Amino acid sequence: MALxxxxxxxxxxxxxxxxxxxxxxxxxxxxDLKYNGAKFGCGxxxxxxxxxxxxxxxVRSCVTxxxxxxxxxxxxxxxxxxxxxxxxxQRAFIELQAAQxxxxxxxxxxxxxxxxxxxxxxxxxxxxSALEGHLCRCGTHLRIIRAVRRAAxxxxxxxxx
Numbered sequence: 163m164a165l166x167x168x169x170x171x172x173x174x175x176x177x178x179x180x181x182x183x184x185x186x187x188x189x190x191x192x193x194d195l196k197y198n199g200a201k202f203g204c205g206x207x208x209x210x211x212x213x214x215x216x217x218x219x220x221v222r223s224c225v226t227x228x229x230x231x232x233x234x235x236x237x238x239x240x241x242x243x244x245x246x247x248x249x250x251x252q253r254a255f256i257e258l259q260a261a262q263x264x265x266x267x268x269x270x271x272x273x274x275x276x277x278x279x280x281x282x283x284x285x286x287x288x289x290x291s292a293l294e295g296h297l298c299r300c301g302t303h304l305r306i307i308r309a310v311r312r313a314a315x316x317x318x319x320x321x322x323x
Contacts, residue, residue: 168228172197173241183229187221188212190228191238199239199268203297210269210296214238220269220276239268242275250316251275251309260309262300269296274310278317284310 165180172195179194191197191214200223203211207222214223215237243249248256251274261267270293277284277292284292289310298306 169232170195170228170236171233172236173238174235179228181228184227186224187214187226187228187231187236188223191223191236197238197240201265201268203265203269208295208297209266210273211266213269213272213296215272215276218276218279220273237272237275239271242271249275250320251278251313254309254313254316255306258305258309258312260302260305262302266296266298266300270298270306274313277310278314282317283314 165182168179168181168183168190170177170179170190172191177195179190181190181194188200188202191200192202200214201211202224203209205224207225210222212222212224213220215221215235216226216231217235218237243252251271255261255267255271260270273292273296277289281288286307289307293306293310
């Protein structure tokens with residue numbers, strides 16, 4: 163197959179890559195655009211490590227072809243905040259040390275951002291439901307749930323100021 167020029171809108175920037183339309187978004191992000199927040203976990207959309215936001219919704223980038231993504235807003239972990247000023251969800255995960263190996267953190271953080279955008283005050287059942295398809299082998303699930311609650315508080319405080 164011949165490569166085509168594909169334009170993607172990633173973290174607010176228009177980016178051009180040469181790729182086949184069935185190329186998984188994850189490969190384009192990591193290999194072509196050098197965004198390494200999303201991780202390759204299972205390659206089957208079952209672990210959540212590759213989660214990004216497309217138009218604000220969490221999507222498994224390992225099985226999402228780049229064809230059809232033109233004009234859609236793709237947000238990666240790198241697009242949330244900076245090292246100096248992390249997004250409130252990133253800050254909560256850091257403050258509560260909601261990671262051991264950190265491999266699942268990308269997916270957990272991206273799913274949390276989407277959850278809190280839709281529901282600023284989720285209960286534990288809603289948090290568990292939003293994170294249900296994200297696997298963490300280290301067993302930091304309770305810290306992650308606490309981090310989601312903390313992130314909700316931080317976002318509420320940010321809106322008040």
